[in-house]
Amino acid sequence: MNKKNTGCVVRVQFVFVLLLLLVSCDSGTEKYKQDAKAFCDVFAVENWKEFKSELSFEELNDLVIARSKSAVKTKAFSALIEELDKVEFFRDLSPTAKGKIQELTGEEWSCPDYEKFYQLTIRKASVSSEANSKVSEFQIEIGAQGRYFIQGKEIDIYDDVVWGKEISSKVTPDTLLTINMQSGVNDEQLKPLFIRLSAMGVKNVQVISED
Incomplete structure (x- = not known):
């Protein structure tokens, strides 16, 4: 038991x-x-x-x-x-x-x-291979000391009004956007752009560096 x-x-x-x-x-x-x-x-x-x-x-x-x-x-x-x-x-x-x-x-x-x-889909290339890159629909240039340019005009990418007028009103999620980096520009300067472009849903970015 x-x-x-x-x-x-x-x-x-x-x-x-x-x-x-x-x-x-x-x-x-x-x-x-x-x-x-x-x-x-x-x-x-x-x-x-x-x-x-x-x-x-x-x-x-x-x-x-x-x-x-x-x-x-x-x-x-x-x-x-x-x-x-x-x-x-x-x-x-x-x-x-x-x-x-x-x-x-x-x-x-x-x-x-x-x-x-x-x-973001990033394609990084040198200037020498730029001719083989896809034709860009919109371009942003990064200069020294954190300066950003569109068609030679410097813009403040942190200003929401400027961003809306110069970029978000002209770029769609499917736009092929090119970021041209001048010689000596650090990759860290790409990140602010990536965050704002990601928020817009932009999918295709090619980065062309002079270095």
Whole structure:
């Protein structure tokens, strides 16, 4: 009798532990889903309106990582963000993020703001190969000390009115846009343009450098 009673207790305990594991699993998945939404919200356009030119590429990247980690609550998502930071090419970020997040949440992750933030198709070429590039529909030139030009006219890309008049009113998501970089211009000066163009949904940009 004692053995039968012991077996019954063990069986009841096993069922109880199994239920706890199932509840814990559901709870973890729900937390991952909450983190997935919070991570997506980080990339909403309105959250980057205060972006300033003083930020370097590294500083901006650090800010993205810091905001992302601050938004999520689970260790798994923090680790995922660190993993995404190691992805080499922008074009690989969205598919990588989707796959990793789906592994955690068990469902497809859709975040248009994230895709817009990183969706630019960049083709970088030298001046010598410019003739082989596709014909550009719109051009922006980057000069020294963070100066930006359209048809020789210097513009302030951080001024919303100027941006609207000189660029957003003339560029569509399907426009093939060329960014010409003068000699000595650092790649960091591309990032402010990428952020604003991404917010507009521009998909195709070719970068031509004199160096």
